[in-house]
Amino acid sequence: MRNYIIRRLLQMIPLILGISFLVFIILSLTGDPFAALMENPRVKIEDIRRLQHQWGFDLPVYLRYFKWLFSIFKGDWGPSLLYPGRMSYDVVMARIPVTLQVMGISFLVALIVAIPIGIYSAVHQYSFADYLVTSLSFFGMSMPTFWFGLMLMILFSLVIQINGMPLLPPGGIMTPGILSEPFWVRFVDRLKYLVMPVIVLAFNSMGPWSRYMRSSMLEVVRQDYIRTARAKGLSERVVIYKHALRNALIPIVTLVALSIPGIVSGAAITEFVFNIPGMGQLTLNAITKNDFPTAMVCLLLIGFLTIFFNLVADIVYAIVDPRIRYA
């Protein structure tokens, strides 16, 4: 096991280098952020050349990549171009708390709903409720998140109004000027802004998760030890919730581990629709507005977390399921 982990950790290094190179190439295609300065008559051409030299834009792209890579090894991620005067790394870190809050809550809601309905529809296979759950999961998977968000906005902010005021605010994260209010007012205010994004995100991931739970449960209840448990005369409740559930939950561990990168990286399009200043929105902005140092930080962070939690998923899987052996 220890050798396995060491080997996997070593394998991460070329993978992360490959990701950084590929992302760098794709982002470099978007062009030279200083070229736009050429059209500004107040900026001297020598200044632009100097900037381009500093950033390596006078070098071919693969050399620029190495220049960037060496500055990363020195811990320098470069300044943000979108937020002048701030370092790209700090810009990204400042966005993480908001995303963690929105994504974390959605993740918990999705998990708390998906697991019970997955179990229920497995235990009552081919019943009306099973078909209902299956259909609903497909709905969640097939719904474009941004459209679902817009629909909720129409419903909660336009159709349902109380005394001429929308029931829920259509976007953003807090009411202006709320910071001077007492804690519980701020808390309720924050919750109001969270309701719609959480519904959208949770509904989206609930679909695959409940189906996953259902098929995992169906597989377990077919096994011999479940038949033995039934033959002993145990009640159906004990058989399902004590004997079957524990094994059926094992694959869910993988699911949880693989979802963690998403909790940090955020959902770009949902954040865009609800105007939430989180990681996803920052990533989109940095890419489309040519702020490549910030975009690199965001994309590499996502890539790194994805690889890392893939490893975590495999290790945790081996720990909870002694049948799995890694050599």
Added chain:
Amino acid sequence: MARDITTEEAREELISPEEFSYWKMVWKRLRKHKLAMVGMYMLIVIIIICLIGPLIYRVDPNYQIEGPYELLSPGAVDPNGVRHPLGTDDFARDVLARLLYGGRVSLLIGFSASISAALVGAVIGLISGYYGKTIDNILMRITDIFLCLPTIPLLIALASVIGKGILQLIFVIVVFGWMTDARLVRGVILSLKEQEFTEAARAIGVPPSRIMFKHLLPNTLAYIIIGTTLGIGSSIIYEASISFLGFGVQAPTASWGNMLQGAQNYIWRAPFLVFYPGILIFITVLAFNFFGDGLRDALDPRLKL
């Protein structure tokens, strides 16, 4: 009309290849899958409407009515006496006509992107699985790298560079969509190449390219079909997301995604503009997912995707 049946004929009838053919079995299993059949009928209706609809409802989707006739509500009649069953958009264009033409664009992108992605993935998986060793190692590490990339942001980055046409968009979706098919096909090839028929082909000196494309690839057809069907839904959603953010199909060409982009600014004044394209995307993707899920079970009951 009794007729003597020879034993030979009877035996042939019993084990006639039609009766037991793989595709007939698939169709039999598929027909038992309720959701898959629902999805299939939904798809047939949607595709027919998008193909035939513009021939019956002859309104130019890009024609802008002169004068202040933007955002007419559904059913309104404009000064030329033309009724707009679903109203007009922010440029005073007929919404129904745009939905019909937009559906063609969205379906075209969905189909071609996922078919191309499945083919690219299949070829990579085929080469990787057949040659093994170093080639396999390199190709699979590249696949790993692509699998770890955040799709949506990079789709947008690439789309904003390459250009905003339909073909470019298809290309971009393929670049980030071939990996699952590659892995799946590689796995199948690994087991196929150990079987006798491959060994026999190699023994009589059939060149590797012919073994791969004539003997092995046809055997992975079921998996390519599964990959394609399940991929169409997500390709349509990718198209819609990119166009919604303004980096995909460009106006005046309509697609369901870019119709939403324009509509978002009028969400308070004309909510129906947001509703129509989205509900069509939703129903279409849902139908593909229903159908794809059933098809996967029918083609290979053991496969998990």
